[in-house]
Amino acid sequence: MADLSIVFAGIKSPNPFWLASAPPTDKAYNVVRAFEAGWGGVVWKTLGEDPAAVNVSSRYSAHFGPNRQVQGINNIELITDRSLEINLREITQVKKDWPDRALIVSLMVPCEEESWKFILPLVEATGADGIELNFGCPHGMPERGMGAAVGQVPEYVEQVTRWCKTYCSLPVIVKLTPNITDIRQSARAAHRGGADAVSLINTINSITSVDLDRMVAHPIVGDQSTHGGYCGSAVKPIALNMVAEIARDPQTRGLPICGIGGIGNWRDAAEFVALGCGAVQVCTAAMLHGFRIVEDMQDGLARWMDQHGHQSLEAFRGLAVGHTTDWKYLDINYKVIAKIDQEACIGCGRCHIACEDTSHQAIGSTLQADGTHGYSVIEEECVGCNLCQITCPVEDCIEMVPQDTGKPYLNWTQDPRNPYREAS
Amino acid sequence: MIDALNHLPRPRAGAEELAGQFGDLAPPLTARQAAVESSRCLYCFDAPCVNACPSEIDIPSFIHRISDENLQGAAERILSANILGGSCARVCPTEILCEQACVRNNAKECAPVLIGQLQRYALDNAAFSEHPFKRSPASGKRIAVVGAGPAGLSCAHRLAMHGHDVVVFEAREKSGGLNEYGIARYKLVDDYAQREVEFLLGIGGIEIRHGQRLGDNLSLTDLHQQYDSVFLGLGLNAVRQLGLPDEQAPGVLAATDYIRELRQADDLSQLPLADRCLVIGAGNTAIDMAVQMSRLGARDVNLVYRRGHADMGATEHEQDIAKANQVRLHTWARPDAVLLDDDGRVRGMRFARTALVEGRLGDTGETFELAADAIFKAIGQCFDEHSLGDPLAAQLARDGERIRVDAGMRTSVPGVYAGGDCTALGQDLTVQAVQHGKLAAEAIHAQLMLNVEAA
Ligand SMILES: Cc1cc2nc3c(=O)[nH]c(=O)nc-3n(C[C@H](O)[C@H](O)[C@H](O)COP(=O)(O)OP(=O)(O)OC[C@H]3O[C@@H](n4cnc5c(N)ncnc54)[C@H](O)[C@@H]3O)c2cc1C
Ligand SMILES: Cc1cc2nc3c(=O)[nH]c(=O)nc-3n(C[C@H](O)[C@H](O)[C@H](O)COP(=O)(O)O)c2cc1C
Ligand code: SF4
Ligand code: SF4
Ligand code: SF4
Numbered sequence: 001m002a003d004l005s006i007v008f009a010g011i012k013s014p015n016p017f018w019l020a021s022a023p024p025t026d027k028a029y030n031v032v033r034a035f036e037a038g039w040g041g042v043v044w045k046t047l048g049e050d051p052a053a054v055n056v057s058s059r060y061s062a063h064f065g066p067n068r069q070v071q072g073i074n075n076i077e078l079i080t081d082r083s084l085e086i087n088l089r090e091i092t093q094v095k096k097d098w099p100d101r102a103l104i105v106s107l108m109v110p111c112e113e114e115s116w117k118f119i120l121p122l123v124e125a126t127g128a129d130g131i132e133l134n135f136g137c138p139h140g141m142p143e144r145g146m147g148a149a150v151g152q153v154p155e156y157v158e159q160v161t162r163w164c165k166t167y168c169s170l171p172v173i174v175k176l177t178p179n180i181t182d183i184r185q186s187a188r189a190a191h192r193g194g195a196d197a198v199s200l201i202n203t204i205n206s207i208t209s210v211d212l213d214r215m216v217a218h219p220i221v222g223d224q225s226t227h228g229g230y231c232g233s234a235v236k237p238i239a240l241n242m243v244a245e246i247a248r249d250p251q252t253r254g255l256p257i258c259g260i261g262g263i264g265n266w267r268d269a270a271e272f273v274a275l276g277c278g279a280v281q282v283c284t285a286a287m288l289h290g291f292r293i294v295e296d297m298q299d300g301l302a303r304w305m306d307q308h309g310h311q312s313l314e315a316f317r318g319l320a321v322g323h324t325t326d327w328k329y330l331d332i333n334y335k336v337i338a339k340i341d342q343e344a345c346i347g348c349g350r351c352h353i354a355c356e357d358t359s360h361q362a363i364g365s366t367l368q369a370d371g372t373h374g375y376s377v378i379e380e381e382c383v384g385c386n387l388c389q390i391t392c393p394v395e396d397c398i399e400m401v402p403q404d405t406g407k408p409y410l411n412w413t414q415d416p417r418n419p420y421r422e423a424s
Numbered sequence: 425m426i427d428a429l430n431h432l433p434r435p436r437a438g439a440e441e442l443a444g445q446f447g448d449l450a451p452p453l454t455a456r457q458a459a460v461e462s463s464r465c466l467y468c469f470d471a472p473c474v475n476a477c478p479s480e481i482d483i484p485s486f487i488h489r490i491s492d493e494n495l496q497g498a499a500e501r502i503l504s505a506n507i508l509g510g511s512c513a514r515v516c517p518t519e520i521l522c523e524q525a526c527v528r529n530n531a532k533e534c535a536p537v538l539i540g541q542l543q544r545y546a547l548d549n550a551a552f553s554e555h556p557f558k559r560s561p562a563s564g565k566r567i568a569v570v571g572a573g574p575a576g577l578s579c580a581h582r583l584a585m586h587g588h589d590v591v592v593f594e595a596r597e598k599s600g601g602l603n604e605y606g607i608a609r610y611k612l613v614d615d616y617a618q619r620e621v622e623f624l625l626g627i628g629g630i631e632i633r634h635g636q637r638l639g640d641n642l643s644l645t646d647l648h649q650q651y652d653s654v655f656l657g658l659g660l661n662a663v664r665q666l667g668l669p670d671e672q673a674p675g676v677l678a679a680t681d682y683i684r685e686l687r688q689a690d691d692l693s694q695l696p697l698a699d700r701c702l703v704i705g706a707g708n709t710a711i712d713m714a715v716q717m718s719r720l721g722a723r724d725v726n727l728v729y730r731r732g733h734a735d736m737g738a739t740e741h742e743q744d745i746a747k748a749n750q751v752r753l754h755t756w757a758r759p760d761a762v763l764l765d766d767d768g769r770v771r772g773m774r775f776a777r778t779a780l781v782e783g784r785l786g787d788t789g790e791t792f793e794l795a796a797d798a799i800f801k802a803i804g805q806c807f808d809e810h811s812l813g814d815p816l817a818a819q820l821a822r823d824g825e826r827i828r829v830d831a832g833m834r835t836s837v838p839g840v841y842a843g844g845d846c847t848a849l850g851q852d853l854t855v856q857a858v859q860h861g862k863l864a865a866e867a868i869h870a871q872l873m874l875n876v877e878a879a
Pocket of ligand 4 (some may be wrong): 348350
């Protein structure tokens, strides 16, 4: 089997699956169970200054798909609600008992040099492998000038990172908030401040739903609510894009990235690695299914790597980065056309009505003798948008077939139809 | 009727146990099951299931509304196409209708969406505080409907909705037609037929007169004169005979007669039980009869059919129900003689073995006997000629014995429409009768409005 072990920003781990800083890593009890289940590492639930934070009840809400499938979770929890002393004592013990696992401590203290100078040596003394700076918490903490309030100002990110590098010898991972317009600004700031790595994404500002009887959003606290942070499978596309943005930014090239956001299985993880991540973190999937999922993640990833001849994560890390580019460099002459496998088609008509009503009227419907309808692509009309393939309920029933146009690669910067083209 | 069987013993089980035997054949879905099942629907466009529903219910739409937690919206979608959607959800042979056509009805998709069950779920749980349909302003037209079965009731409701006043003439004591008197007891439980009629009448403008029998105390000539239009939803009220000597002997009975008593019985333990019984026929009525006898406690239930399994009218699903209820199916045998004991009561039947010879059914010359306490005939219902005795009724063109109608349910006599089992159009199914009634109402309405405009 493929070797899943990694060295990420100098931190060794038997596999790339870490639990993100959150309830699953709240205390020794959980973390020990996680290590027993096979997690390669954990980022301990964010520590702060005493007195510890106080949480409200209730705390979570969700965005459900059909059949109560959880698409995403929203939470209004703060950082650890236990004292610094207890946390540090437990971290020391756990690291001693589990020397081969990665134990990273997440931190959030006020944006003042003194605060960091105070806490960093205490953390280093636990024997932990690294620290993660929580610049991402989108609710509660920013109102106190911490979390996302820091993460949204590149100068603060750079400054705090620099303090950490000054007062601590451990690897520093800067956890980025997605609640900004250009994620590269934060990553560049962390890089300037001397960060050993970035991790992303933290949660996204969200309100999942509104109780229409009580006219209050979820989660409900008394008769009020507040926005929370969104995570889980629904945020994966956003996280992948932000990871790719950083991975292909020349200014941060080579900066290790730890992928977080909506990872629920080995395939999700492999996708983050393909876009450049050297490790991944998981929170929601563990909260929904328990720690046991890591076994399936390891097994699936190792088998896939075996099948593709990748002996280590490094062997395929970043392979998709080079294929991610700006729109203007895409080949305008490339063309695909939808093709329906009539054998596989079950005649639901979804492709037809989707293309007919909202795309290019490129799927014809023919009434058949038995009263049902048959569907076929009108090739001249198809623009290759993929919509039919997306709405078709049968996997692999509609294939997008590349066409031989006989035309060479041509991008928009070269296209004669572009009045602002660079080349003639 | 039961006179013919009165000499038989009563069931061994008590009333309560028997009532349990006749509970819902397919128990209703729970909210959770409905959520899971409704999410399986692909929300097809030009959906094949709709094409296969005789009453053209917009199935993807109502299922989508169930999954959107809009049960009243779902129910209204169903009822707007089929006002008896509740009984259809329970009695339709969905395995040859919508669910047969469902795009998920193949091995790769696992199983069809349980459309009938979802339909029942929506209607059972919609909880309307008032009748969901409003009547159009009064048209001043009066229409006579003969027969308060599915066809007549559906027609009456649609007519009332269009603002017409309707008088329904019904021979029997209760409305509902075969929903009340014919459908297997375990398919429509808890007095559903009556509850559904009550709901349907909630629209207003419909008066039902019982004890009014066309051909006896009612004539088509009079109705035609007194009303703006007439709809005939008479059903099939006579039973096909075997044509054997001793067919009138105690112990021989039409299956539909027994089922009617069974459906009306408050205490099932008082019904005569044929411990060993024969059911002749192979349609759904035959299966219903056999299964109900078995559930009453009969130990030896035999269904005998003159052709093979593939020719049976009963669907595979129905045949499975029969097998699950220990009914033995005998094929390729034809009734040859009713066997009587010394008291002149049935003791069994002799059958002639049959075979296809050059495509034609014939006897092989072999015979065999089966012992039985009763023989139930279920070889089909036929038209009751007595209903169409008066001069105008006699003019109605026929297809075979049934009333001829066009696609608008018009008979050959202007102003007289017909639908349901008494016509030759479509299958003899509840849902088909409902559709006929609805189409006739639309045709009547269009015609009457045309007349108004022309006037
Ligand atoms: C035993 C049995 C089981 C069945 N099971 C199923 C099933 O599971 N699923 C299914 O879809 N279909 C089933 N059917 C068929 C279904 O019941 C009929 O297709 C349906 O009831 C036809 O409706 P209708 O309105 O045309 O006739 P009916 O339901 O027969 O109603 C006719 C009405 O007219 C009245 N009437 C008759 N003559 C006169 C007259 N001269 N004057 C006044 N009133 C009159 C009758 O009393 C009755 O109320 C079954 C039929 C039988 C016999
Ligand atoms: C209940 C809850 C509490 C969280 N608390 C923290 C925290 O204290 N510190 C932190 O850096 N991230 C916190 N997070 C964010 C997660 O670490 C992670 O970045 C996010 O959930 C995205 O990953 P996922 O999609 O796998 O859940 C929290 C998330 C949840 C659901
Ligand atoms: S790819 Fe787009 S344009 Fe082509 S058939 Fe499908 S939906 Fe229509
Ligand atoms: S969406 Fe897929 S299964 Fe449905 S009709 Fe189109 S090709 Fe066939
Ligand atoms: S055919 Fe099946 S999946 Fe499609 S709309 Fe009808 S019930 Fe739903």
